[in-house]
Amino acid sequence: MSHISVLLHETIEGLLANRHTGIYVDATFGRGGHSRLLLSQLDDNSHVYAFDKDPQALAVAAELEQEDPRFHIIHASFADLKQELISRGIEKVDGVMADLGVSSPQLDQAERGFSFMHNGPLDMRMDNSKGQTAREWLLEIEEEALANVIYQYGEERYSRRIAKAIKLAGDIETTAQLAEIVKVAHPKWEKHKHPATRAFQAIRIAINKELDDIENFLPQAVEMLKPQARLAVISFHSLEDRLIKQFIQKESTLPEDHGWGLPQQQVDTRRLKKVARVKASDEEVKQNPRSRSAWLRVAEGLK
Incomplete structure (x- = not known):
């Protein structure tokens, strides 16, 4: 697109x-x-x-x-x-x-790792020439801090369950893997919205400050x-x-x-x-x- x-x-x-x-x-x-x-x-x-x-x-x-x-x-x-x-x-x-926000090419190119709609390496950096990828960041961040990020930046009410599942999964290499982990951990999906929408938004906001x-x-x-x-x-x-x-x-x-x-x-x-x-x-x-x-x-x- x-x-x-x-x-x-x-x-x-x-x-x-x-x-x-x-x-x-x-x-x-x-x-x-x-x-x-x-x-x-x-x-x-x-x-x-x-x-x-x-x-x-x-x-x-x-x-x-x-x-x-x-x-x-x-x-x-x-x-x-x-x-x-x-x-x-x-x-x-x-x-x-x-x-503000993410441009369509960033979302639509799988290799940029922004979207659960296109499987690619878990990156999410707007400037992909420097800084931590989402994969590296998720390995480093503590579970409680991750839950807080998902709650504050994603306005996700099930942030603690999702953060726990992400940390239990260990090294997450792709956007599809992360989306599936969140999907399984999420007890109540919003109509017309992928269950990973809020978590992906939160992680992207945190990665890019x-x-x-x-x-x-x-x-x-x-x-x-x-x-x-x-x-x-x-x-x-x-x-x-x-x-x-x-x-x-x-x-x-x-x-x-x-x-x-x-x-x-x-x-x-x-x-x-x-x-x-x-x-x-x-x-x-x-x-x-x-x-x-x-x-x-x-x-x-x-x-």
């Missing part, structure tokens, strides 16, 4: 807000759908800086860099956004977008925004969306006044205002079922 960019037009419209010039950041290049549409809307003086850790995504980005001099790829996590941009002489940008990266990325993105510049972020599960929602809420709300009735000047620390929250249309979900759980949140820089 080729990669179909989710909420493609809604994201670019929300990011640009009818502007057609400036410096923009695609924090998650993937296969470049959002970057390409963004470039098509920008004038010749504009620039798009994209981030990715995945070697296959970087190869696609290198081709786009050759085609379009306005495009620049950075081999780094978006958790290093501010440092990477400042090192290139960029202090403020006109917009930042991010499409996905939530930590988002927590590091969001404040940096806001720091880099010019006034009226936009932040547009697509999430695919409740853990991601909750982080983004709470961050935007905090950054767009006046702090509580604890002056106990004494006259004082309240300091306005708000850095964002909420612009939109968009779900994939029925038509998009029909064309691309993976967009079903996607939410786009857009906010605008104030300072």
Whole structure:
């Protein structure tokens, strides 16, 4: 299955807000759908800086860099956004977008080891040039810690049973083996959902430090925004969306006044205002079922 960019037009419209010039950041290049549409809307003086850790995504980005001099790829996590941009002489940008989660090619290529739908080596690393594989990580982690990961990152109520079964199994080499272990250990399957869905999500998030990266990325993105510049972020599960929602809420709300009735000047620390929250249309979900759980949140820089 080729990669179909989710909420493609809604994201670019929300990011640009009818502007057609400036410096923009695609924090998650993937296969470049959002970057390409963004470039098509920008004038010749504009620039798009994209981030990715995945070697296959970087190869696609290198081709786009050759085609379009306005495009620049950075081999780094978006958790290093501010440092990477400042090192290139960029202090403020006109917009930042991010499409979180795993791309379709990562899920669909068995050798990447992300999916229980395609049997392959148990890897799950987004940057498969470094770091522990899921196989190595599962051998090393203690049962209780694994149960906590599956519960917190997978929101899996049977996390303890599943963690016990995984640790009893010892060295698990393939995605099919892991999926079968979880399936056998799982006492109650959700309708229309593979019993290993939540456990696979949890292990992938832990391996790639996905939530930590988002927590590091969001404040940096806001720091880099010019006034009226936009932040547009697509999430695919409740853990991601909750982080983004709470961050935007905090950054767009006046702090509580604890002056106990004494006259004082309240300091306005708000850095964002909420612009939109968009779900994939029925038509998009029909064309691309993976967009079903996607939410786009857009906010605008104030300072």
